[in-house]
Amino acid sequence: MTYGIFSSAGNLIAWCDSHDAALKTLRDLVEEEPEAADDVAAIPVTETGRPCGEAILGSTAVEHATAA
């Protein structure tokens, strides 16, 4: 599954080719900008780049890592 990483303004800031890569990218972003944890998110997309599922927030990615 491919993920687009977007800012809360709705603009693209990265593409990732797996769920794990998307989580890592979000964690990297939050590590650099902790205040942006709820302003970046990974959105799953289809092969044609169409969003196809719920967004994963940067803060959720960090919580996921902390719990693991």
Added chain:
Amino acid sequence: MPKEDPHPIRAATVVSPTWIELPAHVPAELVVEPVLKPRMLFRVTFAASRHDREALLHSLTSNYELQQRPRKIERIYSVLHFAISTWTSEDAARANALAWPKNGDHIARLHLLPSLGICMNRPQNGSEHRSIWAAPDQVLQCVADVRKSK
């Protein structure tokens, strides 16, 4: 008393790497082309109508104009820091709004006209996502209508 640095500019210089590898999933090139004939694109927004100028302008603004620092792909392609994300279909824009309501709850239909200097990327993989480049007030002229996302 500490000595004053005789080369203050040199002291403030950030050392950049001499080379970097292209991160995974980042294309080796980015093709940007001008809008030469009318094009229809869609943008998620919080504006409730095409007359909601302030909200529309905000949603037609790049991360750079929002004073966000460059992140990830924006550090490889600085032009993307100046870009606005749009979609080639209303359904794709709606899916974006449903996936992350923080991006907006309405869809603006953008009827992009030639001669306004608007540019857009040409994706390599037929993606429904398009980055566009233009001053927000130029794109504002292209807003044909605004509809609820659900």
